[in-house]
Amino acid sequence: xxxxxxxxxxxxxxxxxxxxxxxxxxxxxxxxxxxxxxxxxxxxxxxxxxxxxxxxxxxxxxxxxxxxxxxxxxxxxxxxxxxxxxxxxxxxxxxxxxxxxxxxxxxxxxxxxxxxxxxxxxxxxxxxxxxxxxxxxxxxxxxxxxxxxxxxxxxxxxxxxxxxxxxxxxxxxxxxxxxxxxxxxxxxxxxxxxxxxxxxxxxxxx
Amino acid sequence: xxxxxxxxxxxxxxxxxxxxxxxxxxxxxxxxxxxxxxxxxxxxxxxxxxxxxxxxxxxxxxxxxxxxxxxxxxxxxxxxxxxxxxxxxxxxxxxxxxxxxxxxxxxxxxxxxxxxxxxxxxxxxxxxxxxxxxxxxxxxxxxxxxxxxxxxxxxxxxxxxxxxxxxxxxxxxxxxxxxxxxxxxxxxxxxxxxxxxxxxxxxxxx
Amino acid sequence: xxxxxxxxxxxxxxxxxxxxxxxxxxxxxxxxxxxxxxxxxxxxxxxxxxxxxxxxxxxxxxxxxxxxxxxxxxxxxxxxxxxxxxxxxxxxxxxxxxxxxxxxxxxxxxxxxxxxxxxxxxxxxxxxxxxxxxxxxxxxxxxxxxxxxxxxxxxxxxxxxxxxxxxxxxxxxxxxxxxxxxxxxxxxxxxxxxxxxxxxxxxxxx
Numbered sequence: 023x024x025x026x027x028x029x030x031x032x033x034x035x036x037x038x039x040x041x042x043x044x045x046x047x048x049x050x051x052x053x054x055x056x057x058x059x060x061x062x063x064x065x066x067x068x069x070x071x072x073x074x075x076x077x078x079x080x081x082x083x084x085x086x087x088x089x090x091x092x093x094x095x096x097x098x099x100x101x102x103x104x105x106x107x108x109x110x111x112x113x114x115x116x117x118x119x120x121x122x123x124x125x126x127x128x129x130x131x132x133x134x135x136x137x138x139x140x141x142x143x144x145x146x147x148x149x150x151x152x153x154x155x156x157x158x159x160x161x162x163x164x165x166x167x168x169x170x171x172x173x174x175x176x177x178x179x180x181x182x183x184x185x186x187x188x189x190x191x192x193x194x195x196x197x198x199x200x201x202x203x204x205x206x207x208x209x210x211x212x213x214x215x216x217x218x219x220x221x222x223x224x225x226x227x228x
Numbered sequence: 229x230x231x232x233x234x235x236x237x238x239x240x241x242x243x244x245x246x247x248x249x250x251x252x253x254x255x256x257x258x259x260x261x262x263x264x265x266x267x268x269x270x271x272x273x274x275x276x277x278x279x280x281x282x283x284x285x286x287x288x289x290x291x292x293x294x295x296x297x298x299x300x301x302x303x304x305x306x307x308x309x310x311x312x313x314x315x316x317x318x319x320x321x322x323x324x325x326x327x328x329x330x331x332x333x334x335x336x337x338x339x340x341x342x343x344x345x346x347x348x349x350x351x352x353x354x355x356x357x358x359x360x361x362x363x364x365x366x367x368x369x370x371x372x373x374x375x376x377x378x379x380x381x382x383x384x385x386x387x388x389x390x391x392x393x394x395x396x397x398x399x400x401x402x403x404x405x406x407x408x409x410x411x412x413x414x415x416x417x418x419x420x421x422x423x424x425x426x427x428x429x430x431x432x433x434x
Numbered sequence: 435x436x437x438x439x440x441x442x443x444x445x446x447x448x449x450x451x452x453x454x455x456x457x458x459x460x461x462x463x464x465x466x467x468x469x470x471x472x473x474x475x476x477x478x479x480x481x482x483x484x485x486x487x488x489x490x491x492x493x494x495x496x497x498x499x500x501x502x503x504x505x506x507x508x509x510x511x512x513x514x515x516x517x518x519x520x521x522x523x524x525x526x527x528x529x530x531x532x533x534x535x536x537x538x539x540x541x542x543x544x545x546x547x548x549x550x551x552x553x554x555x556x557x558x559x560x561x562x563x564x565x566x567x568x569x570x571x572x573x574x575x576x577x578x579x580x581x582x583x584x585x586x587x588x589x590x591x592x593x594x595x596x597x598x599x600x601x602x603x604x605x606x607x608x609x610x611x612x613x614x615x616x617x618x619x620x621x622x623x624x625x626x627x628x629x630x631x632x633x634x635x636x637x638x639x640x
Binding site for chain 3: 247248250251252253254255256257258259260262263273277280282283284287290291293294304307363364365366
């Protein structure tokens with residue numbers, strides 16, 4: 023129940039982030055809805071397709087599609103207000119990232135995958151939506167250059183895995199602990215601009 | 229029979245549209261064939277992968293791959309002629325869009341999906357090929373900014389659904405009615421430059 | 435055994451090529467690993483998803499993910515050395531291309547597909563990783579404009595098919611013959627700058 027409510031908050035926040043990106047490229051309403059959908063459910067869809075994990079979440083629950091479309095269209099109406107709500111927005115986006123990562127980790131864990139695939143699944147679920155958003159807007163994905171974002175997904179998934187596998191913590195409690203730690207980590211990374219080292223290679227084009 | 233002929237006309241028109249786009253970016257023959265394939269069968273492939281609907285159309289019918297490759301190579305020979313045939317080309321492209329949308333709607337209907345997924349399937353089938361074409365050419369998809377294009381796919385699918393579900397019209401007759409209405413709508417949208425409202429957001433980069 | 439060793443060499447070479455591309459766009463370590471993974475196992479993943487051929491190679495063998503991540507991070511340390519090793523690098527990249535094409539052809543052959551799908555599978559496996567690398571770096575895929583690259587995959591797959599289907603050559607021997615011929619062809623294409631004809635279309639944007 024709690025997880026479903028959090029999930030809806032997560033896809034709503036991602037949908038709004040997608041809609042704003044679409045607005046920056048002067049897209050029409052279809053573009054806005056498309057980018058919102060890709061941002062909100064693209065990561066989970068890629069994960070499920072790669073793992074052969076059918077049906078996809080939004081195919082089993084088509085009302086998520088409607089929630090995302092409505093949220094994205096609403097965003098076009100209240101965009102000016104959102105500039106003032108930026109802190110709230112950053113918080114919701116962090117919540118979405120961490121929550122999606124936990125969901126991804128749990129999907130892989132349920133399929134009896136090991137540590138590498140659990141972390142991979144968490145990163146794909148948490149981060150790929152934003153990557154697709156940027157690809158469809160024709161820009162280099164922010165997540166490849168920004169402060170700790172994918173790193174949060176990796177650390178979140180590792181913590182989740184360790185709590186359950188080595189300390190035998192229950193799934194629900196592990197989810198809540200991981201959620202809180204992950205969001206705090208992400209907010210700290212934003213505040214202190216912590217990032218992964220950058221690789222700058224000036225070699226000639228292959 | 230009729231639908232197969234129309235389908236081949238549709239993929240041929242999309243293949244030519246893809247080949248011309250590749251030519252604008254000075255691609256070699258492989259690039260031309262690749263972009264043509266992605267444009268013509270990319271939308272249906274994405275739909276089938278998302279729905280777990282195997283085998284894909286071109287895997288079951290590999291001769292479609294050959295038709296598309298031949299059409300794209302022919303396009304490189306007769307490109308200069310095509311400028312004069314632009315009206316015909318716009319008509320064939322509209323036919324392809326509407327036909328692909330109907331096929332997408334029908335695939336989802338046969339899988340017992342509801343309204344939201346039927347419309348989603350129509351839009352993915354009708355529009356995603358052109359989106360992929362533009363992504364692989366490294367430009368923002370035209371369909372996010374142009375006159376009513378994806379909107380035609382949505383309206384086409386809705387009409388198709390209503391005819392079958394609420395009026396009990398037979399699939400073939402519903403297809404033909406929807407095809408004619410959809411193409412007319414698309415041509416009107418081109419002629420009168422009808423489009424969806426545009427969302428222009430000047431907020432700073434997230 | 436030999437094929438596994440060659441495969442690991444192939445994904446390592448592709449991972450390094452991906453890491454260098456990421457470095458040119460000043461990506462952080464996550465970007466480097468992501469681009470390396472996409473370059474090395476993206477082509478095979480797309481093939482398996484399109485053919486419904488589960489589980490994907492890296493899901494069944496997650497240690498490949500680790501090999502690629504380690505190779506990509508090492509690349510960021512030794513990038514300056516690699517400029518001097520360019521010939522070796524081109525050789526390994528050619529080996530990767532031809533080997534991936536053979537693997538792709540073999541996967542399709544084992545699924546009892548015909549000639550068209552075998553060649554398609556070879557091209558997707560050999561070339562799509564590089565295409566995805568370029569898409570995620572936001573540039574037009576090199577393979578659409580460069581000297582004979584995808585053509586090598588097509589010729590390799592055709593030779594492989596003919597050897598097995600018409601001359602009854604054993605799979606292992608056919609693989610070795612095709613590998614040698616394909617790598618030589620690729621190196622000749624680089625040396626003599628042989629390419630497919632380019633289609634340059636100046637028509638106005640559709």
